[in-house]
Structure formats: C-alpha cells, structure tokens
Amino acid sequence: MGASRPCILIVEDEPGIADTLQYALRTEGYEPVCASTGEAALAEAEARAPALVVLDVGLPDASGFDVFRRLRATSDVPVIFLTARSDEIDRVVGLELGADDYVAKPFSPRELVARVRSILRRATRTPPAASTPARAGAGPIDVDEGRRQIRYYGHVLELSRYEYGLLKTLASRPGHVYTRDVLLDRVWTEGTGSLDRTVDAHVKTLRAKMKQVAPELEPIRTHRGAGYALAEDLPPTLP
Numbered sequence: 001m002g003a004s005r006p007c008i009l010i011v012e013d014e015p016g017i018a019d020t021l022q023y024a025l026r027t028e029g030y031e032p033v034c035a036s037t038g039e040a041a042l043a044e045a046e047a048r049a050p051a052l053v054v055l056d057v058g059l060p061d062a063s064g065f066d067v068f069r070r071l072r073a074t075s076d077v078p079v080i081f082l083t084a085r086s087d088e089i090d091r092v093v094g095l096e097l098g099a100d101d102y103v104a105k106p107f108s109p110r111e112l113v114a115r116v117r118s119i120l121r122r123a124t125r126t127p128p129a130a131s132t133p134a135r136a137g138a139g140p141i142d143v144d145e146g147r148r149q150i151r152y153y154g155h156v157l158e159l160s161r162y163e164y165g166l167l168k169t170l171a172s173r174p175g176h177v178y179t180r181d182v183l184l185d186r187v188w189t190e191g192t193g194s195l196d197r198t199v200d201a202h203v204k205t206l207r208a209k210m211k212q213v214a215p216e217l218e219p220i221r222t223h224r225g226a227g228y229a230l231a232e233d234l235p236p237t238l239p
Contacts, residue, residue, distance in 0.1 A: 006051035024109035038062035
C-alpha cells in the first residue's frame with residue numbers, strides 16, 4: 001500500500017468550479033475535500049488537517065480573508081486564494097495576510113494544480129543546515145536569523161515568511177540588483193515564471209511596512225527590466 005494521498009481542502013461555493021478542481025486534483029494524486037462556506041471550511045480543516053487549502057475570497061457567509069485569519073490562529077497550513085476580482089488591492093491584501101499564492105478567476109485547473117504541487121514541495125523540503133547566524137546590527141537594517149526577525153531603524157517589522165525572505169536577501173548585498181527569477185529561487189525555492197506577480201506584490205507590501213517606519217526613504221529600488229535592490233545610501237540613523 002502506497003503512502004496516503006495529500007488532502008487538499010477546496011473552499012468554493014460555485015459547484016462547477018469545485019467539481020473541476022476536485023477532478024483535476026484527484027487526477028494528480030491528491031485527495032480533495034470540498035466546503036462551500038467559511039464555517040464548514042474551518043470545521044473540515046480542524047477535522048482533516050489538510051496539506052493545503054484553496055480558499056475562495058467570496059463566500060456566502062464570510063470573507064475568505066476572515067476565514068484565513070481564523071485558520072491562521074490555529075494552523076500554518078499553506079493557502080492559495082481564489083478570487084474573481086481583478087483589483088490589485090485584493091491580491092495584495094491576501095499576500096500581506098501571509099497567503100502563499102493567489103489565482104484569479106477564470107483560471108486553468110492545470111495551472112492551479114501546478115501551484116499546489118510547487119507549494120507542497122516547498123513546504124516539505126528539508127531546509128539546508130544553517131551556517132553561523134548572520135546579525136548585522138550596525139546599519140539601518142538588522143537581520144536576526146536566529147529569531148527570524150528584522151529590525152528597520154530599531155523597529156521590528158511584522159513580516160510574513162516571504163517578506164522576511166525577500167528583505168533578508170536584499171539586505172545581504174545592498175545595491176545588488178536581484179532579478180525576479182533569483183528572488184523566486186532563493187525565497188520561494190521553486191522559481192517559476194507564473195509567480196512573477198507574486199514577487200511584485202510582496203515587494204509592494206514590504207515597502208509599505210518600511211514606509212511606516214521611515215516615510216521619507218525609498219529603501220527598495222526598482223530597476224526596470226532587471227529587478228530589485230536595497231538602497232546603498234540609507235542613512236545609518238533616522239534624523
């Protein structure tokens with residue numbers, strides 16, 4: 001008997017979409033379970049401990065964002081948001097909350113299954129043995145790897161796992177331009193072109209959090225057609 005199939009919780013109130021996702025995931029070796037409301041989803045998550053959740057933003061009884069917050073209070077299960085909305089704010093909100101990815105409707109079931117597979121590979125990958133923890137506290141950015149914490153001018157930034165990885169990578173070489181592909185490879189582990197937008201959205205939320213500390217500074221520079229870099233000319237202290 002082989003290993004059990006990973007359980008994927010689909011939270012979607014449109015039967016046609018839910019059925020299509022169930023078929024696509026089951027065909028690829030997963031065990032899909034469906035819930036059509038937020039309350040049902042939370043009950044299923046508690047009962048089954050799924051490997052990943054595909055969560056629709058628009059549910060009949062609650063916002064998918066609210067369901068996500070309640071889910072995060074007890075679980076770190078990876079989450080992919082489904083949204084029918086094209087507004088960037090919806091994508092940014094979901095990623096800022098700490099979701100692993102988002103897919104906008106209409107979408108290709110094959111693409112969603114590929115993203116599920118990629119995220120689960122990242123989640124189960126054994127991290128490399130850590131070298132001596134880096135701590136650079138002399139400048140404006142203090143990366144404490146032991147605590148997985150970053151201070152910006154003395155203020156602890158409340159970062160999602162990917163925001164932490166992005167800023168840590170950029171801070172390791174101020175001025176160096178990292179392409180999206182390199183950032184995907186280092187922060188998301190699995191670098192795929194379909195996630196380019198995710199890098200941009202995370203950079204945007206990271207900038208917003210740093211702006212709250214130092215509104216007048218532009219710590220992350222965009223190099224059009226190339227990528228992103230941490231500014232080399234940040235003052236050592238705030239005026």
